[in-house]
Amino acid sequence: xxxxxxxxxxxxxxxxxxxxxxxxxxxxxxxxxxxxxxxxxxxxxxxxxxxxxxxxxxxxxxxxxxxxxxxxxxxxxxxxxxxxxxxxxxxxxxxxxxxxxxxxxxxxxxxxxxxxxxxxxxxxxxxxxxxxxxxxxxxxxxxxxxxxxxxx
Numbered sequence: 001x002x003x004x005x006x007x008x009x010x011x012x013x014x015x016x017x018x019x020x021x022x023x024x025x026x027x028x029x030x031x032x033x034x035x036x037x038x039x040x041x042x043x044x045x046x047x048x049x050x051x052x053x054x055x056x057x058x059x060x061x062x063x064x065x066x067x068x069x070x071x072x073x074x075x076x077x078x079x080x081x082x083x084x085x086x087x088x089x090x091x092x093x094x095x096x097x098x099x100x101x102x103x104x105x106x107x108x109x110x111x112x113x114x115x116x117x118x119x120x121x122x123x124x125x126x127x128x129x130x131x132x133x134x135x136x137x138x139x140x141x142x143x144x145x146x147x148x149x150x151x152x
Contacts (some may be wrong), residue, residue: 002082004051006074010062013071015053015085015089017082020044032090032118038137039116039123041097043086048130051079053089063098072110086130087112 002017018025020043029036043050053075060062060070079087089112091104104114107124113131114122116138125131 002083004075004078006071006078008067008071010065011056011058011067011071013053013054013075015051015075016078017049017051017079017084020046020048020050022050022120025050027053028052029123032120033116035116035125035138039134041128042133042137046086046130048086049083051075051082051084051087053087060098063101068106072107076110087126089124090118091121091124094119 001022004015004017005014006013012068016024020040025043026036026040029039032040045130053072054070056068058071076087089107091107091112091114093103095103104122104124108114110134111126111128113126113128115131115134116123123134125134
């Protein structure tokens with residue numbers, strides 16, 4: 001596991017890069033979806049190296065100033081440098097956001113696609129081919145909460 005921690009004035013981001021077979025990733029998914037085993041199998045099948053964005057925080061007083069964007073861009077660059085072939089996060093729509101701010105749509109602006117729904121919000125992934133596979137998985141297994149935005 002290769003940890004990525006980024007701290008700047010007004011915000012921070014944490015995540016890591018792991019091979020798809022790593023227990024840490026499976027445990028994280030287990031905490032959020034009953035489809036964890038199937039998602040892990042799909043990732044292992046393609047021998048993905050997964051970058052998991054676990055936590056992004058931007059201080060309320062500086063929101064809207066590009067700090068979150070800079071943190072995510074830096075995370076994506078660092079994860080690619082560490083060999084990531086796919087990217088995963090949970091868009092935590094339960095967290096407070098600035099009025100009118102749509103967190104999932106914001107993540108979509110980086111290329112993330114919503115897939116499997118969770119209590120917190122959708123599991124979002126890149127690349128698109130992985131997103132399509134996970135959506136199909138969710139449709140076929142169907143115990144998961146449906147994702148509100150599924151465009152194929």
